[in-house]
Structures are given as structure tokens and as C-alpha cells.
Amino acid sequence: MWRTEWENTHDHKLKQQLIIYNSDDCRALSLVTKAVSKLCSEQSGKAIVFDSNFSDTETHGRSRRDFLLDDFQAINNAAYWDHQRDMVYVNSSRRLKTISKRQAISSQKVEPNRVIDPVAPNTCLRCGEKSFSKEKVGERTVYDLKFTKRGISRDVVKYVAREFHCKSCGESTKVYPSSWSNRKYGQGFVAYSIYHVIHLCLLQRTIARSINELFGFSISETTVHHIKSIAADFYTNTCEKIKERIVTGKLVHADETPIKLKGGNEGYVWVLTNMEEAFFFFTGNRSRG
Ligand SMILES: [Zn+2]
Numbered sequence: 411m412w413r414t415e416w417e418n419t420h421d422h423k424l425k426q427q428l429i430i431y432n433s434d435d436c437r438a439l440s441l442v443t444k445a446v447s448k449l450c451s452e453q454s455g456k457a458i459v460f461d462s463n464f465s466d467t468e469t470h471g472r473s474r475r476d477f478l479l480d481d482f483q484a485i486n487n488a489a490y491w492d493h494q495r496d497m498v499y500v501n502s503s504r505r506l507k508t509i510s511k512r513q514a515i516s517s518q519k520v521e522p523n524r525v526i527d528p529v530a531p532n533t534c535l536r537c538g539e540k541s542f543s544k545e546k547v548g549e550r551t552v553y554d555l556k557f558t559k560r561g562i563s564r565d566v567v568k569y570v571a572r573e574f575h576c577k578s579c580g581e582s583t584k585v586y587p588s589s590w591s592n593r594k595y596g597q598g599f600v601a602y603s604i605y606h607v608i609h610l611c612l613l614q615r616t617i618a619r620s621i622n623e624l625f626g627f628s629i630s631e632t633t634v635h636h637i638k639s640i641a642a643d644f645y646t647n648t649c650e651k652i653k654e655r656i657v658t659g660k661l662v663h664a665d666e667t668p669i670k671l672k673g674g675n676e677g678y679v680w681v682l683t684n685m686e687e688a689f690f691f692f693t694g695n696r697s698r699g
Contacts, residue, residue: 449479520627522551522568528585530574539578547573547584553627554596562602564625595637600644603637653689656682 412431416424477483500506530542548571556565571586606617614631621627656662666680675694682689 520553520564520566522566523564524566525568525570526587526589527570528572528587530572531583531585534576534579534581535583536581537576537579539576541577542574543577545573545575547571548586550591551594552591552596553594553599555598555602555625557598562598562625564627565596565598567596593640595633595640600637600641603634604641607634607638649689652687653682656684656687656689659684661685 412424412428415421416428477486530544533540534542550569552567552569554565554567556563569587569590571584571590573582573584575582603617603621606612606620607614612620614634617634618629618631621629661684663683663685664680666678669677669679671677678693678695680691680693682691
């Protein structure tokens, strides 16, 4: 709360309050650590083992932990009671129950709202038979956003590929839906994400959060990063054509701006424009432009 207020106002008094609050926290933690260390060495004479020395399974697994002191067992049990108490709150409130259910659903896979499943051919090309048996040979789910005049909605489509076997001569035919895609994310989803990355300059994690909250997906910031490379691949050709039109045109404006890279190195972002289209590219130094 104070932190957000300080970020917005840069008020000196708030900064002081924050520093005092944080140093009090550190002092309290140091006191607790000292007290615990003292208790352990006085009562058991055993050396302290830090949490970082436990393997993941020991720390997070469900196996029973032997405590150095019996009192620690009691404290750990109390933490479990806290968890149980939270469950009571959730179960006794309709609103909390809905929120908890919604969170559980959002972490699961989003169910398709449409299934595209090909139908059998009218007749067998080999013998003219009209009845077939069918077999599923593949399926893909494409996560997309649909743009309409009224707004944007989630569109999750499951595509099924089938193999049809003629019941008379046994001839088999594989049929894929006409819009069968090898991509997990549809064009609408990619366009929506890239608009937020480039036009609105939003952080990947902010975009992921917004997409999840507005459309009920459960993507991570890594997904947004992945979508950026999908878009880069998709637009490579367009990009080359824009560059070609600019450099073969009658008018070219060029400019460069230095940028700081991770690790302290400098680089340059160049822009070429004919005042109608622009082409940006990156070089490690000025002369290579
Ligand atoms: Zn046939």
C-alpha cells in the first residue's frame, strides 16, 4: 500500500516510513533467528541445519519431518490448522467458494467450444460403397480469440483428423479438417498479444494476466514470449517486402538511436522510412548499419 503510494508520488515521508518499516522487519527476523538458534543449541546440543540444505522433496513433499524440538512440531501443526481454518471459511461462504472454484478451473485446461470433425466421403472412390467405418488418427486444439463487430471472445477449437475405411473393399482415406493447423495459438490470439506488446508497450506478464482474466485462459508470460517468435516468423516476409520498398524508393530517411543491452553492452536501433512505411533493425555497433 505505502509502496504503491510512494511509487506514484515519490513522497519523501513515505520513503522514510517504508525504510523504518523494512528495517523493523529485518530486526525482528534477526531476533527470531537468534532466539531459535539459542533454543536449539541449549536444548539439544545439535548443530542447526538450514532449510536450503533440504532437498525439494524433503521441503515440499508430504513425507513426515522429524523436528529438532517438540515445540517446532506443535508450531508446524498450527500451520496445518490455519490451512484447515481457511478451508472452513471457503466452505461456509458462497462467494469465497465461487472464487476458489474459479481459481481451480483457470489452472486447468480450457475446454473447446467447437469441435471440427470431418464427415465420411459420399462414396468409395474404388468400389462405390457408401458405408464406412471411422477411426481417429489425430487431434489438435487451437486457442484463439474471435473478433466480431460486438467485441472479442474466446474461441477454442478442437480439430479431429479421421481415417475412413470402406466397409466393402477396405480402401482407407485420411481426412483432415480444411483449416487443420499445426499451431497451438490462432491468428487472432497472436494479433491480440502483439498489439499489446508493440502498440501498448505492456510487459509480457501483464499481457498474460490480462488475457487470463478477460478470456479465462491460463497462459504464462513464457507463452507471450513464444507468441512473439511465432509472429516474428509469420511477418518475416512482410518485413523483407517493406524493407525492399523503402530502399528501392525515391525517398529514404534514416536515423539511429543507442540502446543499453543486458550485461552493459551498447547497441543501435536503426529506422528507415519513406514516410509511409518504417523498417526497424538492430546492430551491435554504429558502423555495421
Ligand atoms: Zn470401397
